[in-house]
Amino acid sequence: MSPACIGSGVCAGSAPGHFAIGADGRSHPPATPVDPDDAILGAAASCPMEAITVTDADTGTHVDPFI
Numbered sequence: 001m002s003p004a005c006i007g008s009g010v011c012a013g014s015a016p017g018h019f020a021i022g023a024d025g026r027s028h029p030p031a032t033p034v035d036p037d038d039a040i041l042g043a044a045a046s047c048p049m050e051a052i053t054v055t056d057a058d059t060g061t062h063v064d065p066f067i
Contacts, residue, residue: 002049002051002053004050004051005027005049006049007021007024007025007026008047008049009021010047011044011046011047011052012027014039014042014046015042015043017039018030018034018039018040027052033057
């Protein structure tokens with residue numbers, strides 16, 4: 001979870017298998033790394049606060065969802 005998250009729910013709505021709104025009202029990603037599929041990249045691109053970053057777990061390279 002990013003401190004920039006405002007809990008808009010866009011990510012949980014577009015990728016419910018990957019994000020959920022917690023008791024604190026903010027979005028939380030899964031605890032384990034996952035492959036960045038279209039739903040995750042779309043959620044990152046749709047985040048109004050740009051609070052979601054997608055990183056390749058093997059290389060640490062940032063995956064740009066805006067391409």
